[in-house]
Amino acid sequence: MHTERLELMPGVWLNFAQTDRFKTGCFSFNLLRPLAEADAAPNALLPSVLLRGCRLCPDMQAISQRLDTLYGASIGTLIRKKGEVQTVGLFADFLEDRYAESEPVFLQMVQLLGSLLFEPCMEQGGFVREFLEGERLNLANTLDARMNDMRSYATAQMLKAMCRDEAYATARLGEKYTLEGLNGETMYRRWQDMLASSQVELFYMGQQTKEAVTDGLLGILESMPRARELAEVKTEVVCHDRPVQYVQEEMDVTQGKLALGLRTEITASDPRYPALMVLNAVFGAGMTSKLFVKIREEQSLCYFANSGLDKFKGVMSVSSGIEFDKYQIALDGILHQLELCKQGQITEQELESARGYLISASRTGRDNPVRLDDYAIGQAIAGLDGTMDDLAVKLQSVTMQQVVEAANTLRLDTVYFLKGAEA
């Protein structure tokens, strides 16, 4: 697979990967925005409004019919939170031209993307009111529905409490109240401003040559408005010295959810980051981690317990599902396992399992278009180069001592518990 990153226009980057291993080609278009509570939901709303109609396909049904004709291609919204950066855009995947019997798909998909982004249906100088209102309602419902998934709800509530004075507290899709008072005209202006003032990251993976892809994309990008100054995006890493805060919430649920938030100064650009990844795997990621083996399997304290990293922000989250009366024993158990890591009580076997798991995950990353896209965009945001294969090489040389040192950078910040409502 040939990969390359090139600047198509000032501030517009293409992350290109050529391969003929897949039957599916894909691309994504992403605008990089500073994560902010007031903007996150209105920004996230925009791609959904765009998918309601454009010059080429004036309504939703026309878009779906077009995608049917293109051998069941799909195009959807793509909103991500990467540290304190929100990416806003669209993702498309489609049958590779060599499997399409009668008409090539790639160029038609690029043209559809161009029309959706730059030629949305308009009325009275703004987005079509009906499209905007419909999608506003859908997004508001999606935001309300976050609490249907108690596990991610608990982690989100934990992060909100932990980072209440930081941009990071804002959820990926923002908050419902910020959707009030928007209209077609202000939203259209927001979209034009975003197109003009954002760093743009494009991703393509498929059989097409670099020339075919750059020509196709430049063809649609020429109509994009561009400003001289681009909005700056960055993530603030915070490590303050304060006592652990404890937060509890009650709801009518049958299983309790425990979420812990920890901070570290190590982020993706830090040379110690691969060691932190290994530590995270030893502690709480995968089926050989201490949380899985000791807390779940040996002590039957919970159905799940795992940890994850935000490599941009320097935050580790631990998430667990427990019986309500196991709160203290589960919390103590989880913290005890972390303490063991800090004291260096990690076996060779635990270390090598964790390393093997991570290296294998990095190497299989290039077999997966979605992960390739996500990694490339993440690297672009962190201002890093290097592929998942490069990461695999770095993971190879991480030592036990580096892992223990990484563990000792972690400080518990917030403990959140979602428990059942009293009868």
Place this chain on the structure above:
Amino acid sequence: MIEKPYPHLGERVYEARLSSGLLTRVVPKPGFAKTYAFLAVDYGSIDTRFSVNGVSHVTPEGVAHFLEHKMFDMPNDGNAMYQFSEVGGSPNAFTSYDITAYYVECTDHVAENLKILLEFVYTPYFTAESVDKEQGIIAQEIRMYEDSADSRVYENLFAAAFASHPIRNSIAGTVESIGQITDQTLYDCYRAFYTPANMMLCVVGDVDPQTVFDLAEKIVPKGEAAPVRDYGEPERMVPANKRVEKKMEVSMPMFAMGFKTEPAGCGADAMRQEIIGELAAEILVGESSDLYTKLYEKNLIDSDFSAGYEGLKGVSMLTAGGDSCDPDAVMEAVLRESERICANGVDDSLFLRLKRSALGRRTRGLDSFESVCYRMCAYHFEGADFFSFPERFREVEQEQVAEFLRRTVREERAAMSVIYPKQERK
């Protein structure tokens, strides 16, 4: 070893029946880093009543899933998880209504990983203590599903619509039913179902087929014939209950509707009916249909809405579900649209377009190793060849789809499951 080329799909499949009776297929994928080895058992949560050599067994709900959890245990305090982790494999397993599968994804040491996979699944080891401990873990898992509206809404639909078929019961069973499981239950069910004649091995990756066959030939032990299953009386087409409601912590009503239809036959028939059912769902209320557009524009459904066809041994259903402020209005509209389509017939160009779309999506699905393995096994257990899907698509005619809709999507065959919010939220 048989070699089957599928040039239009850009695939080549190698197949061998081992002397143990295990059907093994390899799909080479040159240039990929990962290899996927998938060992499936034709045994799921619906297989609670069966007979072996004329002796019938009735087992508690949830044994297939429980067994899957306990398979990883090995004698002498061993656990297959650790063995995999030593050779860099990521193992996992799942149990569905009709299949149990164990699989491992790896980048190196493919032979070692495959060996561990085969050895651990062919080494049953259950003790009273380990069964006892697992009951705690699975009880937690069941509680978690109880809080999940997504799974509840469909489980409730199946429990309402079907009168006696075991699809009525949830895959993991209940806290009470798993309490009745003993190590002996596990051994009985293991011996009945985990026999090579009732299983299939698939390997997808940059591998040499002969090496896979040789290795499996050495490890897989001989076994008995597959058991005879009993799913009870054939289901009537009228739902046992037309409606089931529940209140949960959800923000908006969530619904699943189902229309009972005649179960498919075996082999190519099963795949053909699935394609007909899928196309019927697309024509009726797929994303590019008139009805979908109308419901979406009226805010009666959102982009989470989906419709499709479900077929299992002994039961078949066209289903649709999602979130809606007014699920009954959606049901009403679906029934009326079905009448309209049946009266007017299915438009030629629409039919061809939807067929092209569905075929394109299936072809793209071949990029997923997991989906290829799963589908190869699932279709094989139905007696069909997964890679024959392009021919099956070609055979399907619009009149068959119209006939399916006419027969299936009607008031008397409809059942509805709704989960309402516990309280109005601000």
